Amino acid sequence: MxxxxxxxxxxxxxxxxxxxxxxxxxxxxxxxxxxxxxxxxxxxxxxETLEELDPSAEPECVVAEACYERWEGRGALGYLTLAAICTGQLEDPPEAARLIVAHDCYSELGRQAHRQ
Known part of the structure; x- marks a missing residue:
């Protein structure tokens, strides 16, 4: 490896x-x-084969309330969107539970997996 x-x-x-x-x-x-x-x-x-991949895409929290957050992936890979979300939760942990929605993450990986 x-x-x-x-x-x-x-x-x-x-x-x-x-x-x-x-x-x-x-x-x-x-x-x-x-x-x-x-x-x-x-x-x-x-x-390495993807031409339309945007490595500079950055996710952003667009709605932040006590029990709810909405994140826009803005084309970032899902792994990186999840990492940003986790970092955000550690920096500002909820008092109880928090629902988090992530949208517009780069999803070609998922589409490719379903084609195989």
Whole structure:
């Protein structure tokens, strides 16, 4: 299996920031370790084939209330949208529960998985 730094370098070469490359590499390598190869390094290879991928896309919280948040992925990969949501929750934890909705995440990965 490739080392984390090698995976991060491949992802960074696609235009992702160092932090985003680290987050994605962690997800993909974890999937490989758990035997979920279709969700692991195969995703890096597949990302390398996508022309319309926007590595600079950044998710944003557009509605923030005590018990509800709505996040717009703005075309960011779902992994990165989820990471931003988790960071947001840790920075401002809810007193009780909070419903979170994420919309407009880059979904070609999901569409591709359903085609196979």
């Amino acid at each position: 490739l080392a984390a730094v090698q995976v991060e370098e491949r992802i960074s070469a696609l235009g992702f920031s160092e932090e985003d490359a680290r987050i994605l590499a962690e997800h993909f390598l974890d999937a490989e370790r758990r035997g979920k190869r279709g969700h692991g390094l195969a995703r890096v290879e597949w990302l």
